[in-house]
Amino acid sequence: MQISISNTMEEASALAAKLIEDAVRKNPFTVLGLATGSTPLPLYAELVKACKEGLDFSRVRSFNLDEYYGLAPDHPQSYHYFMNENLFSKINIDLKNTRVPDGLAKDVPAFCKAYEEEMKAAGGVDIQVLGIGSDGHIGFNEPGSSPVSRTRLVSLTHSTIVDNTRFFANEAEVPRQAISMGIGTVMEARSCLLLAFGKNKAKAVKGMVEGGISQFCPASFLQMHASAYVFLDEDAASELQLKDYYKEIGAAR
Ligand code: PGA
Numbered sequence: 001m002q003i004s005i006s007n008t009m010e011e012a013s014a015l016a017a018k019l020i021e022d023a024v025r026k027n028p029f030t031v032l033g034l035a036t037g038s039t040p041l042p043l044y045a046e047l048v049k050a051c052k053e054g055l056d057f058s059r060v061r062s063f064n065l066d067e068y069y070g071l072a073p074d075h076p077q078s079y080h081y082f083m084n085e086n087l088f089s090k091i092n093i094d095l096k097n098t099r100v101p102d103g104l105a106k107d108v109p110a111f112c113k114a115y116e117e118e119m120k121a122a123g124g125v126d127i128q129v130l131g132i133g134s135d136g137h138i139g140f141n142e143p144g145s146s147p148v149s150r151t152r153l154v155s156l157t158h159s160t161i162v163d164n165t166r167f168f169a170n171e172a173e174v175p176r177q178a179i180s181m182g183i184g185t186v187m188e189a190r191s192c193l194l195l196a197f198g199k200n201k202a203k204a205v206k207g208m209v210e211g212g213i214s215q216f217c218p219a220s221f222l223q224m225h226a227s228a229y230v231f232l233d234e235d236a237a238s239e240l241q242l243k244d245y246y247k248e249i250g251a252a253r
Helices: 009-026 041-052 079-086 108-121 158-167 183-187 199-210 218-224 243-252
Strands: 002-006 031-034 061-064 066-068 127-130 152-155 177-180 191-196 228-233
Touching (some): 009 228, 183 218, 199 218, 199 228, 218 228
Parallel strands (some): 031 127, 127 191
Antiparallel strands (some): 152 177
8 A cells, every 4th residue: 555645635636636537547447346435526626627627537547436326417416417516517528438337227136247348348447546434444345344345335334324414304214225336346456545634434444444354444455556656635644553664765756
């Protein structure tokens, strides 16, 4: 894992965006794995800026990590809607090249299998963007998720439901299930860029970076990934035992 600690989330996001921009410049057919939530918003703002300045996304393909089960693509809290609002409508990506799991899939196992196959046919994900839940989840891979899990229907933990209530009118409206890429799926991406900001993430970040590798902190499996980049602000890094060391080697880079 390469840990990068910035003063602000905007600075951290600009560093992460640069990796994506360089990849797209080098390979216009880059396959991106995309995430939703509050965390990637400043990153997406950077990509929108890069597109305005001439970066071409027209041949980029994308696969989103997850979608709430039961929400239609036009539901304002669906991840389809989020992606259209915050990224797809603001860059010149071809919507035909974008995929978000179908929250209304009737035959879920068949849908999940086809999603995995489509990712494989696209050549696999080059760069996977990730956030982290306060319970250590990546995607909706909650504590207990197997390291070899694939895209499937999952149940949200109570802590995720509480965290995500802020996007809904009340807790009862938060969907209880989602379709999510598995840990095994995420681990096959050529690079992973995980971003985490704020004190609320400090404990999960500590578990991910300095804890033992365990399904009780699914993000800790990224310790086994050959090319995992972690971008933190000071608050998210605040519980790291080796914080000063990560900063020193970061400055040397
Ligand atoms: P957040 O969610 O970006 O809204 O904090 C991250 C996550 O749950 O993965």
